[in-house]
Amino acid sequence: MNTHDSTTHSQLTINAQKSEFNEDQATCCQISIRKNNYGKGEDQEWLILCSTEYLTGYYWALFDGHGGPEVAIMASNYLHYCIKQKLEEVVGGITEEHPPMHLNGQHVCQSDPQFVEEKQIRQKDVVIGALEQAFQECDEVIGQEMEAASQSGGCTALAALYLQGKLYVANASDSRALLVRKHNFIPLSTEFTPETERQRIQHLALMYPELLGDEFTRFEFPRRLKGDDVGQKVLYRDYSMQGWGYKTIEKDDLKYPLIHGHGKQARLLGTLAVSRGLGDHQLKVIETDIEVKPFLSCIPKVEMFDLTEQNIKEDDVLIMATDGLWDVLPNEDVAQMVRSFLEDNKTDPYRYS
Structure with a gap:
């Protein structure tokens, strides 16, 4: 262990052969x-x-x-x-x-x-x-x-x-x-990750629907819905659910999901693969004014x-x-x-x- 006074810090050896200005x-x-x-x-x-x-x-x-x-x-x-x-x-x-x-x-x-x-x-x-x-x-x-x-x-x-x-x-x-x-x-x-924090993120969207900018739905579905799904009963999850239920699909449900993808491909608002961290105050969903930060704790x-x-x-x-x-x-x-x-x-x- 390398220790110093609190007024200094030491850079650990990580990402060998990269510059110190890496991510x-x-x-x-x-x-x-x-x-x-x-x-x-x-x-x-x-x-x-x-x-x-x-x-x-x-x-x-x-x-x-x-x-x-x-x-x-x-x-x-x-x-x-x-x-x-x-x-x-x-x-x-x-x-x-x-x-x-x-x-x-x-x-x-x-x-x-x-x-x-x-x-x-x-x-x-x-x-x-x-x-x-x-x-x-x-x-x-x-x-x-x-x-x-x-x-x-x-x-x-x-x-x-x-x-x-x-x-x-x-x-x-x-x-x-x-x-x-x-x-x-x-x-x-x-x-x-967006998946492990699905319920917190969905509940925030329920309380402040304006954060979705009329571009996203807070509901989770097993796959991205298509026009043919309107009127059909499809598996879904909301913030209060650990299990799955069936929902009659409406036109608004065809919007892009708040959390989409699975595993390492899961994305928050189609943008970030993490749900907690520092920074990202200026980050917006591409080609929109929707801010990601309110969902990023x-x-x-x-x-x-x-x-x-x-x-x-x-x-x-x-x-x-x-x-x-x-x-x-x-x-x-x-x-x-x-x-x-x-x-x-x-x-x-x-x-x-």
């Missing part, structure tokens, strides 16, 4: 989170005192760009700053097992601790909230920068943060994180893995990769390759890189 970017760094000392005065208010004490976290992230390298480069340079900032804003809540309801130390209600306990709010929940907010802030800044430069583009984002003995994996992409152990492997992320799904409860060994490895790897290799093959390589190269000091 796949990565970052690895140490994040130092300033931890203020708090003291109680006679008026029961908390006084913030100067402190050089830090919580130290370690951060790794992958960014898979599309429409150009600009957003992937910006995200690789900026997301860890957003995470540091958001963690420092709530550091008083992540140093306690049961976060205080008020970071200024006062209880508006004497039952505040009880309410926090009833909601089962833990330290990890505050870290997860900080990560979610950091992704959102990074996305907003990217949107402003790209608009000012009259550029377009986006990227997916997969980030891992090791903090206080816990590994947090935040995914807004179709990338994947996999913990490979001696006898098993543990998926640490959930992938997001920047909020990651965060999974937490408590390493203090696991007997982690030297050869337990976290694999983070974009869809370029997972399109051709299943988890089982990746895990076996890692185990075999480490076993065959025990004396090589550079075997992890």
Whole structure:
């Protein structure tokens, strides 16, 4: 692991023989989170005192760009700053097992601790909230920068943060994180594609039909409908359905589907193969004014893995990769390759890189 102060970052070796200005970017760094000392005065208010004490976290992230390298480069340079900032804003809540309801130390209600306990709010929940907010802030800044430069583009984002003995994996992409152990492997992320997020996307279209611009239908059908299907009962799915039903086809159903295709060919509004990521604020469906961004969420799904409860060994490895790897290799093959390589190269000091 290569670590640096949070003011710098290191470029990992990816896409060998390409220039640094390619659409796949990565970052690895140490994040130092300033931890203020708090003291109680006679008026029961908390006084913030100067402190050089830090919580130290370690951060790794992958960014898979599309429409150009600009957003992937910006995200690789900026997301860890957003995470540091958001963690420092709530550091008083992540140093306690049961976060205080008020970071200024006062209880508006004497039952505040009880309410926090009833909601089962833990330290990890505050870290997860900080990560979610950091992704959102990074996305907003990217949107402003790209608009000012009259550029377009986006990227997916997969980030891992090791903090206080816990590994947090935040995914807004179709990338994947996999913990490979001696006898098993543990998926640490959930992938997001137009197909896996069909119900969220369809429900958004139901609530805001104007987003479809009278060009798309939110319903899903097994195939693209034709004029001959009008009046026929055809299999379909809507946002509320896991299963399939039958619908009498009307003329409006012949519009292009909101989500069309299957597997790697599935596209959101016929344009994007991903449903979460950063950027794409200026992206529109070709030859229309329909914006893709309202359907493209920047909020990651965060999974937490408590390493203090696991007997982690030297050869337990976290694999983070974009869809370029997972399109051709299943988890089982990746895990076996890692185990075999480490076993065959025990004396090589550079075997992890």
